[in-house]
Amino acid sequence: MLSQASPLLSPSEIAAEERRWVVRVRTGDEAAMTLLVGRHRRRLLRAASNILRDTHEAEDAAQEAFLKAFREIHKLRDDKAFSGFLYRICIRLCMDRLRSRKSQPGIVEGTSPSRGTEVETKVVVEKLLEKLSPELRLTLVLREMEQFSYDEIAETMEVPVGTVRSRLHAAREKFREYWIEANPEAV
Amino acid sequence: MASILQRGATEELAPPVAEADPMMDDAMASLRSSRIEPESTAELEINIMRAWRMEDRPSRAARWLPAIGGAVLAATALLVMIQLLLSAGSGEQMPIHQQDAAQALGTPDLIGMSE
DSSP: OOSOOOSSSOHHHHHHHHHHHHHHHHTTOHHHHHHHHHHHHHHHHHHHHHHHSOHHHHHHHHHHHHHHHHHTGGGOOOGGGHHHHHHHHHHHHHHHHHHHSOOOOOOOTTOOTTTSOHHHHHHHHHHHHHHSOHHHHHHHIIIIITOOOHHHHHHHHTSOHHHHHHHHHHHHHHHHHHHHHHOGGGO | OHHHHHHHHHHHHHHHHTOOOHHHHHHHHHHHHTOOOOOOOHHHHHHHHHHHHHHHHHHHHHHHHHHHHHHHHHHHHHHHHHHHHHHHHHHTTHHHHHHHHHHHHTOOOSSOTTO
16 A cells, blocks of 8 residues: 555555565565565655655664564564554654654744745745644645555554544644745735 | 536535635645655665664574573483483492492492492
């Protein structure tokens, strides 16, 4: 579901292949671990980067997530559910990192992202995202940047789909409010 | 007929539901445009596997620890058993040996075995 698509295999073949790798990982097969890392690293790293807005920290989180997933593979009941299991671990690690960060109120006054450069927009967006709570920020990033479905977000964050909807609504509203605050001339 | 009514009803309802919010669109567009696309190199894969091996080394040793402990215990028990068997076996001939040893060394027979 969350894995990177292979151009040569059908989705069912990809799932079957992954299941075989997971079975091998349970026996400590390092070659199978490498295959799983190769399949998921890109999307996992991108998701972590967009959540944390720091590629170095995201690499650490992704690495930690893979290691934890392999270490706790015995906790995975269904071999088909590895990608969800891995993303859940990674998201939880990112959440912990976000929570442990000291709150830094963003200085966004006087910037004009609508007219500014791409880099300036990125800086403003990062500051606005920092103002959101970890839960709202995560939901917004997974939906808007990572294009996760509601079901995928619910599975990853281990919350009901209704909670995802309400969080997403709140996150969009708050982000919009902060966006207007940062761009009073744009209203 | 029903479908036309339904369509009409949907069309009537559609505008307020899909009310355009340019500021929201603008904010979401800026959010999407700020997406980070990190370069995923094989280095990450190498680092993960290296870390796994480092982490797995003590656990691998720990996995073998009970077996090693068991083997050591079994070997010790076996040695003790062999020694006991040997001493028990030699115990039957002890009087003769002790006599011989005592005679050879010229030591006095304290327990009176030579009598």
